[in-house]
Amino acid sequence: MIPNDVTNTIHDSSLLFSSYEAGSALKKALNMTREDILFELKASKLKGRGGAGFPTSTKWMLVAAAKGDDKFIICNADEGEPGTFKDRVLLMNYPFLVLDGMVIGAYTVGAQHGYIYLRGEYVYMRDYLEDCLAEMREDNLLGDNILGKEGFNFDISIVMGAGAYVCGEETALIESLEGQRGEPRNRPPYPVNTGLCGQPTTVNNVETLATVPHILLMGGEEYAKRGTASSAGSKLFSVSGDCDKPGVYELPWGITINELLEKVGARDTKAVQVGGASGVCVPKSKFNRTLSFEDAPTGGSIMIFNESRDMLHVLKNFMEFFVEESCGQCTPCRIGNQKLLEGVEMIERKDYTFSYINDLKDLAHTMKVASKCGLGQSSPNPFLSILEDFKDEIFLTKCNGGV
Secondary structure, three states, X not given: OOOHHHXXXXXXXXXXXXXXXXXXXXXXXXXXXXHHHHHHHHHHOOEOOOOOOOEHHHHHHHHHHOOOOOOEEEEEEOOOOOOOOHHHHHHHHOHHHHHHHHHHHHHHHOOXXXXXEEOHHHHHHHHXXXXXXXXXXXXXXXXXXXXXXXXXXXXXXXXXXXXXXXXXXXXXXXXXXXXXXXXXXXXXXXXXXXXHHHOOEEEEEHHHHHHHHHHHHXXXXXXXXXXXXXXXXXXXXXXXXOOOOOEEEEEEOOXXXXXXXXXXXXXXXXXXXXXXXXXXXXXXXXXOOEXXXXXXXXXXXXXXXXXXXXXXXXXXXXXXHHHHHOOOOOHHHHHHHHHHHHHHHXXXXXXXXXXXXXXXXXXXXXXXXXXXXXXXXXXXXXXXXXXXXXXXXXXXXXXXXXX
16 A cells, blocks of 8 residues: 555656556567667666666676676665655555566676665565565566566565665665675675675666666657756656655756756745755755756755755754764764764854864865765765855854964
């Protein structure tokens, strides 16, 4: 049964939110060569929808070409980024779109087993998704010799996460799947060569996998006509905060922040956090920026703050989150986030110097290049963007030693 709060979040219908017959894209895929599927994906210019933006065709091609006794495809359904809730909508309202994308991916790369790594807080979805998998097995869309394709054997298991934000990073996710502590691996080697159990593995976001069936049905070139030259297709945006119509929107890449704000009924907007807590905070003067990989990229989270919001409080909230969620494995992230939070608290108490704040900004830039994974590399983003674009609001009192 689909919860009402999930159904009611959908506001726009374009491609992913259109009707889809389970198995239709898979039937077409099994009549194509693996090379042809990769060519269609390449023509579509599909990039990973989890936020990193790596070309999907390249990732699948690398796994397909890798040598290994087994190969795996993993659906990253951890969705731990604050402000993001698009993947749960796809899993609950369009599960067969996501599952067919996994099976098509398995056929393309030669995988024998797939895993859905489901966010711990989404445990209420598990029984529903298990029922969907059972239905697919009955219809021979999963199992041995899928749809009569001799030798194509593939099945999917669901594994629950334990609530760790860092497990949204693909190597930390793989560590967790193997029963280890969820923390990032050193790279190289990369998962496409040495992933789950040391075998070639592709890890794809829920939205990425849900897009694949539509690309095969409509053709890669046709899909690429949407969006921009470098950010092809549509994108799901999880919109929350100070607006009349929060929810999940499917919009073409390249839409401006101003256009999105108008669509969701936002008024007196002071700032928009693009990309969740680890994204950048965009001030009113820059609302003409486009939501795209070449300008303001995002995995989907859009948080809206109106003029009543205290941006220093917003920043403190983000930094407390990162201190809590850092796995502690590398020093730049473990200590760096604590120091950035201490700096925010000093500003809050008006017990700081501009010289020290500038030192913290230098530390933030160092964290972006020295941290081991995306958490530490991106956690300084709100610190840098909020202190820069809202400095007139935040630094109300001059202190000795200011620069």
